[in-house]
Amino acid sequence: MPRRIGAAAVVLIGVLMAGCTSAADPRPTPPPVDTSGPRAAFVDAPAGASVVIDGDDWSLPPWVRPAANSGFFSEEASEEHRVLVRSVDLTWRQLQPRRDAAIDRAASGSAQQLEFASLHDQLADPGAFWMRLFASGADWAPEWIVDECGVSTYGPDYDGMEHLPIWDECVWGHLLDTYRRVFVDEGLAADPRLRFVYVPGAFTWAEFDYDIVSAAVETGDLDEEAYLAWYSHAWTDLVELFGDQAHKLVFTGEDYPFGPFGAADDLLARDAVDAGMGIRTGITELANFHLSEAPAYGSAIQPDGHLVVDESLPVHSGRFVVATENECYTDCGYETDEPYYAVRQSNLKALQLRTNWIYVVPGPSYFDEYPEHWDWVRLSQGQRPETSADAWAAFRDAEDTYWRDEAGERFADPAAWVDRPWVRNLERWLVQRDEPGSVAHRTEVDAHVETLEPDNGTAFEGLSTAVAEGDTGFVLEVDERFAAAAGDRRLVAKVTFLDTGRGGFSLDTASGGSPVIERANTGGWRTATVTLPGLGGTARFRIALEQGADDLVIRFVRLVRAEG
Incomplete structure (x- = not known):
């Protein structure tokens, strides 16, 4: 489903401009992790009595701490809101403007109407980060790729942009080479500050929707056999490339995509996870739609309508990233007169899917308005039944x-x-x-x-x-x-x-x-x-x-x- 991004984009410019003042990259060291307990007092009840309060109660006992490999991430960090993982965003053209050149650590770039500082300057901040490599857009990819591979672009997407066919073996081969140079040769995959990277870097907002794939099918330039042939090796290519760090890869597509191949593309997100990487969805704000039956997350609808999650899947081992994005309530083209309800339900849905990372923007995500709820989410995500402070059921x-x-x-x-x-x-x-x-x-x-x-x-x-x-x-x-x-x-x-x-x-x-x-x-x-x-x-x-x-x-x- 198309993702609409609004105010989240605005905050990126400021943090990247600020990053331009750094002079040298520090030696990477593991950044601190969140070990803080609940911020609100626990509502308890003595034996033989009940305590009743108005509204919802999200309180947790003081012993609770965040799960390992969990947290909030955004464009910029916010210690006040316990958002400790910022973004590092780059374009393919920015990193490799010439065919045989080394990775350019000094060049700036742009994508989605945002300006990106150089790789050098963005890495000057010693804090934890996540990454996007904007690759497929006609203005994101190196100009030499079109001639080298003899390809044309497809689109426009919902932001009016044309994209290169990432499924073309020539295009993919060169992009994979850039991934190798950046993440292996430059050592970014093993950088302890890197929490994860969204892959493959296509399409709108580097999120793997199917509007561009469908456009290529409609022109007669792509068929199911050719697409699936590429898809069958693309994710193992990346997993093999990252080696011991493959758990940092996060596939940005979804089960049952709105694609052109019918049942043939229904379970492709599960295939990416099976190849050995994490998974992300960008639309749990629509808490009722499309994500009930989600094989990549192990979520399955039962005959009685209940949802059961297979937690034995490797993706739920705690090593991988299981992510969503919850910031579009009265932003990104959405409106609601009941933001608390929308926030609450989207986070319940995220936790039902067993996510351990959630993309947020403190303002549009209503952190200041609903602090106790968001603190409960922070301390709940990524937990296992053996470690969680609570078990719950939302009746509906x-x-x-x-x-x-x-x-x-x-x-x-x-x-x-x-x-x-x-x-x-x-x-x-x-x-x-x-x-x-x-x-x-x-x-x-x-x-x-x-x-x-x-x-x-x-x-x-x-x-x-x-x-x-x-x-x-x-x-x-x-x-x-x-x-x-x-x-x-x-x-x-x-x-x-x-x-x-x-x-x-x-x-x-x-x-x-x-x-x-x-x-x-x-x-x-x-x-x-x-x-x-x-x-x-x-x-x-x-x-x-x-x-x-x-x-x-x-x-x-x-x-x-x-x-x-």
């Missing part, structure tokens, strides 16, 4: 409009997804289960329609009991790895509920029940915190209404390890 029904009109091969059998295109919940190591007496029901008390754009469809936040039908609670199943890591340590549950109706509710485990949480009929969303008596070895618990209570709507449940 939302339509993935990508699958609304076309089932594709994956869902040709209606039984493969019974209620297509409705996705049930976003979950991470805590799963809501429908069972007799505890079937969760869709409710329209908190409906959101086409947030940011029509593709995002309709989402109904929260699920309800149905006392009249005999459904008086919700059953939740805890991932056994999370439960085992918790052991006999104290567990705290946090339940975000709509505070309407009469009667209380409690959380029941095999070891006993929690204190009753009473409703005050404020009409708003509130979060109750209780200490659980233990799971009793079952790794399950039930949220149960008191006898005679009215229906209850729940939006979010977190199970928190109060002690590390």
Whole structure:
């Protein structure tokens, strides 16, 4: 899907201009990593009592620290917001303006209406960085490439730019040679400051969308066989080139791209990951769209609409980068009158995909407006069930409009997804289960329609009991790895509920029940915190209404390890 970039681009100019004043590259040393704990106090509850606050509760206990190989990244660093990884952006023409010349460390460059300082000056900053090599644009590539390879450009893209055919073996061979010179010969791949690099460097904003590929197909200059022949070796070329540093490579394409080859290009992002690199998506702001079934991330839609992530995949080992970009809410051509909702849902989606890195721009990402939420994201991303402070489930029904009109091969059998295109919940190591007496029901008390754009469809936040039908609670199943890591340590549950109706509710485990949480009929969303008596070895618990209570709507449940 085309990515629209706005204010994120503006901040780059200032940091790169500032970088031009440095005189020499320092000897690379590993930059400091984020080891800071939660910035807000933990909302706890003593045994035998409940604590209820208004709104969402993102608090974490003081023992929590960021996961290894995780963080926020942007165009420039911001210590205040714990964004510690800045960008180094270059163009192919800037680095290799002449065919047989050495890499030019002194030349400046430009792309996407931005000015780039020289490689030398950008590397003068001792801080951690990530990289983009803008390669495919007609103004990004060296002028000699067109004559050398006898190619023409295709486009325009959605920014009005023409691009070279990166799939042409001559073009690819020369680009690969430049990658070799920069990352191997110049030693950048092994630089401890380099966190990762977006590849392959095409197309708009160096993000591997398929509009240019489709343009070449439409002119008759490219067919499926030729494209797939190149694709079959492109990523192993880069992985072999980077060797022991291949985990720093991040493929910028997506599963089920909007391409010209039908089912033949559906799973190509997974193939890139299988070749031995990380993965990035740029559009989790549209939290309901296109990323439910995401094989490169191991996310699969189940017949009941729940999403399951295969965490045994190498990409989730902790060595690789699993990234997204969450800065386009009231920027990049998007508008919304509910930015908190958009930010919250996009980050829940990112964490459901098990991301460990998120591109942000503190202003457009609303860091200052929602600091506790973003701090929870910082300390959650990249965690494993054995290390995470919490497991959670966001109760909801939302339509993935990508699958609304076309089932594709994956869902040709209606039984493969019974209620297509409705996705049930976003979950991470805590799963809501429908069972007799505890079937969760869709409710329209908190409906959101086409947030940011029509593709995002309709989402109904929260699920309800149905006392009249005999459904008086919700059953939740805890991932056994999370439960085992918790052991006999104290567990705290946090339940975000709509505070309407009469009667209380409690959380029941095999070891006993929690204190009753009473409703005050404020009409708003509130979060109750209780200490659980233990799971009793079952790794399950039930949220149960008191006898005679009215229906209850729940939006979010977190199970928190109060002690590390």
